[in-house]
Amino acid sequence: MKIIQKFTLAFGLFLMVTTIYAQDKPNIVYILVDNWGWGDIRIQGGSIPTPRIDALAQEGLRMTNFNVESQCVPTRSAIMTGRLPIRSGTHRVTYGLPYGMSPWEYTLPELLSDAGYNTALFGKWHLGDREGRLPTDQGFDQWFGIKNTSDEAGYSSTAQFDSSVVAQPYIWEGEKGQPSRKVKPFNLESRKTIDREIIERSEAFIAQQAQSEKPFFTYISLTQVHPPWGYHSDFDNASGHGLYGDILMELDYNIGRVLDSLSKAGLAKNTIVILSGDNGAVTDMGGGSTGPWRVGFTGYEGGLRTVGMIRWPEKIKAGRVSDEIFSTLDWMPTLANLIGEKKRIPQDRPIDGIDQSKFITGSQEKSDREHILFYIGEDLFSVKWRSFKIHLKTTETIWSPIQTYQFPPVYDVANDPHEDNNLIKFNMFAHSWVYAPMEKILQEKATSMQKYPNIKPGVDFEGY
Template structure:
């Protein structure tokens, strides 16, 4: 009996050792056209090299804001199912993911990974909904978002009754604790002095232990307020102002993380993922131009491609084919099932709830040239459907006017608008006003929407802040 138990433990240990490490770098509010490999004008040699070493997705789709995209990555589910369709505003009560949600770090932890988050969480700011409650062994960073760095500069802030914004750290099984104030002094150096060094040290320490690890880097830029640290201020190779300086700094830090993996000799057994959570593209004018590439829309001008299509790169030397640039549709919800597939742990994907992500591991591992996804539903911050992308066609049911429309409500056109993204990526020519022979495109849309609505009968969406216990 003892021998059989030991054999199981040894087998489990050996199996865990064979798993690839995963470095997931998530940048904030960076649109499609900011990096060299995506047509940007600022030199980004490290990000460009990473793209050439693996797969560059030119049709990667995220959600409307930071919170819903991060929820999609963590759960593999449309945020509307999790009650995470919008950023929780101060004073509005409990928000973020329900503890019931089964997250990517929980899945990885269950199969023997060490897990850590350094940087931004934004998926719940109360005990029970923090990173160390949702699968991370350890974390250091912020509960919500970087704009809180400027809260205390307002003279009436103390009268609001809010606590001073802090940076936190925590470990699984323990309460998280505040470690330092989050303010404008720490804002320009938080990546250089904290997030990146902690990530590098984590990689090196776990490489020595020969333990497979998952490190999730919630990089701070380009979320407002953008304040460039002195190492990069005014030193961008293109002299493009602070936005260019910020992109150049971002590329430098990505290089530091890549070098840490190379220096420890684990490069060939490490999956790199680099992507953005949503687009900016000039939504906050004082932060610089940004770029959403050839696409219309931005953070608030939804659901046009510029608001939902952002950079995404994956690399794993010798496993993920190099030099692939693809227009295959891929989405934030797909990371959980795809990563599970890449490490051979599909059996851990939950079956007691809708999982909207698809397992694209066959493409990632060079066994297929398609992701398996031919459509994507895009929801608004109110939880209502905005659009359906099906193959090369985009049907828009509701939208906001641009270019800056944070104060404007959704508009419902008399007839849904249809765009052919293959010939009209900027979504200028609404086919419903120029060619009424396109009505057939509603048929696949109705099928996609119908399948989602049918699933709600068995699995109703979780409400914001709900202490959900299960179906």
């Protein structure tokens, strides 16, 4: 009997210590905006007022050299895994071909769930559209949103649409351990209100978590600012500057509601809030600004840089602005270290993300990252090293042909943000020494990829 009592007491103490330990961990809210230009916020030169976003930027660290991947799928994969998407077979958007993140990948929500977090996704997934590759298969306790791209909202509006060839797209919801369920058709009408529904569900989740003894992670993946254009009727002509301006005002309002829900629940102080875009604006489709950087959805800086900021009251100094290099790949290892769970970062595969916790918290001013590799599909388009940018291939717009070079052009983006002055040409090869660090980086990656071959898109990979 005494043995049973001792066991019961010991187990009770274990649960109590585990609960206290979990309560000490910060909550994490990641708000991801789709196709968001670096210059789409007022604090970075935008013409449309974005007061809630600007205020958030001043309450923590705003990164002006925050780098993403080339398209929706690869950026989301990078956030989830900390691995170059080319490794995971998630390096491009596919239409009608197998795709999605392999269940073998160990994701950020899986890491956080294993560390005692409640997890939820509200919004766009775009990392697999079949059972086994949905959010609740990859670490989320629950989800609501769309499986694929916002493009699908426009499918049924075309006169030739044939649902026997491509099924009518839907908005979905689901819980871990159960099949996901259809909520309603995703079309041009529901496209107008989906972000409002995402926000309302996020608010309800946050309010619910205030009563929980566990920390939480919520990934709020908004569909704005991705075509087809549509927004809630509350914002009809709100900006006085047309459709795109109205969408940006709705976006600012929605982000403000998330922040308000944290404050109302008494959770703001112990919550890390991350706000970023997934790729630069497509500026020739009705709006969007890449700021001083050359055009988005290319290997130029307008395709690499987007909005990036993080707030953690009393841990990250308010009002800090940095132009140090940070990659979306860095979130997984950085967050794992910030919450004291670096032991959960996988050791059986290459992790391309870098722990940037010292940079984020301000214990060091310099980033630990010196370079960015920028792929478009299977092709490496550019390498950024320090302030230099080397282009192996270029395309002038998302619709343009691809150009290759005998001598890759080199630009100094610190002094030439629009990448107009090719230093190889104008300085008569004096800057060709910049090829040397690029060669070293590429040799290291090639060696790693030979040891750990890249996963093919859609393959059910089972490990190295």
